[in-house]
Amino acid sequence: MIYELPKLPYAYDALEPYIDAKTVEIHYTKHHQSYLHNLNNIAKDYPEVFLDKKITQVLTDIDNVPEKIRQQVINQGGGYANHNLYWLILSPNGGGKPDGKLVEAIKQRFETYENCKRELEAAAVSVFGSGYGWLVVDKNTKQLDIITTKNQDSPYSINKIPLIVIDVWEHAYYLNYQNRRPEYVAKIFNVINWDEIEANYEKALLY
Amino acid sequence: MKFELPKLLYDYNALEPSIDALTVEIHYDRHHRGYANKLNEALEKHPEFAEGKTIEAILSDVNSIPEDIRQAVINTGGGYANHNLYWAILSPNGGGLPKGELLAAITKTFGSFPEFKTELTKKANSVFGSGWAFLVVNKNKALEIVASANQNSPLSDGKTPILGIDVWEHAYYLNYQNKRPDYVTAIWNIINWDEVERLYNETV
Ligand SMILES: [Fe+2]
Ligand SMILES: [Fe+2]
Numbered sequence: 001m002i003y004e005l006p007k008l009p010y011a012y013d014a015l016e017p018y019i020d021a022k023t024v025e026i027h028y029t030k031h032h033q034s035y036l037h038n039l040n041n042i043a044k045d046y047p048e049v050f051l052d053k054k055i056t057q058v059l060t061d062i063d064n065v066p067e068k069i070r071q072q073v074i075n076q077g078g079g080y081a082n083h084n085l086y087w088l089i090l091s092p093n094g095g096g097k098p099d100g101k102l103v104e105a106i107k108q109r110f111e112t113y114e115n116c117k118r119e120l121e122a123a124a125v126s127v128f129g130s131g132y133g134w135l136v137v138d139k140n141t142k143q144l145d146i147i148t149t150k151n152q153d154s155p156y157s158i159n160k161i162p163l164i165v166i167d168v169w170e171h172a173y174y175l176n177y178q179n180r181r182p183e184y185v186a187k188i189f190n191v192i193n194w195d196e197i198e199a200n201y202e203k204a205l206l207y
Numbered sequence: 208m209k210f211e212l213p214k215l216l217y218d219y220n221a222l223e224p225s226i227d228a229l230t231v232e233i234h235y236d237r238h239h240r241g242y243a244n245k246l247n248e249a250l251e252k253h254p255e256f257a258e259g260k261t262i263e264a265i266l267s268d269v270n271s272i273p274e275d276i277r278q279a280v281i282n283t284g285g286g287y288a289n290h291n292l293y294w295a296i297l298s299p300n301g302g303g304l305p306k307g308e309l310l311a312a313i314t315k316t317f318g319s320f321p322e323f324k325t326e327l328t329k330k331a332n333s334v335f336g337s338g339w340a341f342l343v344v345n346k347n348k349a350l351e352i353v354a355s356a357n358q359n360s361p362l363s364d365g366k367t368p369i370l371g372i373d374v375w376e377h378a379y380y381l382n383y384q385n386k387r388p389d390y391v392t393a394i395w396n397i398i399n400w401d402e403v404e405r406l407y408n409e410t411v
Contacts, residue, residue, distance in 0.1 A: 152336075179377065
């Protein structure tokens with residue numbers, strides 16, 4: 001086995017009432033776990049592609065992945081990496097507002113934090129089908145940006161470093177919110193782990 | 208003219224245990240109704256375009272949709288039409304085997320009914336993300352199994368769907384969660400073959 005499931009840094013029920021315990025448990029032990037399992041199945045036959053490489057590195061260099069397995073790596077590797085980040089940027093002690101260098105960058109790009117939040121919410125709500133809304137840093141310009149991706153496509157594959165990820169596959173919210181995706185997207189801001197995101201932002205500036 | 212939500216021909220709990228009542232209710236009354244409403248909303252910008260056209264005619268010729276509403280109509284019109292089909296080809300009295308000319312065509316194309324069932328099941332389980340698996344009649348009047356992403360309609364590829372399996376997570380998540388294959392297996396117990404056959408005969 002090459003890649004491992006990161007430990008969930010809190011209990012299944014820790015994100016309630018915003019994300020219910022059953023959703024966290026199934027999302028983590030079934031969906032995330034299955035992306036990992038499928039990815040490792042692909043990786044074991046292609047050591048030269050994966051050995052000693054972080055999954056985010058593989059996704060960054062997605063054009064170098066053999067064509068035969070490329071779409072599978074986009075799907076399964078993307079699913080693995082996207083969920084690794086999702087659990088990290090959520091926390092029972094989250095919520096509130098960003099701070100430090102990040103809030104400066106947000107103001108520079110969006111004028112206010114409220115604008116940034118509104119745009120990110122609208123982007124996540126607008127995804128048709130399965131996908132994600134993201135706050136990202138462009139690797140070259142270091143500019144913040146809000147983007148959406150479909151299915152499990154990774155921002156790393158388009159030269160962006162993700163800071164905030166909002167999973168809008170229906171499995172992320174259906175047990176509790178059913179068709180009411182906008183409500184889930186609004187509520188998730190109560191458990192956003194700004195400390196982690198700020199740390200990731202400072203790392204991203206050094207890339 | 209407005210596209211209307213077709214009446215559901217059975218109670219919300221009629222498809223249990225294959226599909227639970229709450230799923231049918233939300234799927235029909237929220238998702239399906241939402242597509243119908245948003246479709247009508249999108250078409251308000253170009254009332255003359257949709258006048259006198261069926262949704263099938265519109266989806267069969269997507270290039271003729273005004274560009275500023277094209278993607279919206281593909282999404283919401285596709286969602287509207289696909290769900291119209293979905294509810295019609297399910298029934299509490301469904302299951303079993305197709306008959307008549309449809310069965311003959313299935314046997315001719317796929318070898319046997321079990322082989323067809325295996326192939327359509329596999330197609331439905333292999334859709335990555337949101338989408339559908341369909342049994343369609345192609346331009347040569349032959350049967351074919353296709354998958355489509357999101358709400359894209361096979362009509363836009365010149366293929367008429369006569370059976371559709373919705374594999375958006377909303378179709379099964381309340382009862383089956385991540386176990387999509389269990390939902391796909393269970394749906395065979397409620398397929399309304401009389402309706403599928405009627406659609407087949409109408410198309411060929
Ligand atoms: Fe997810
Ligand atoms: Fe659906």
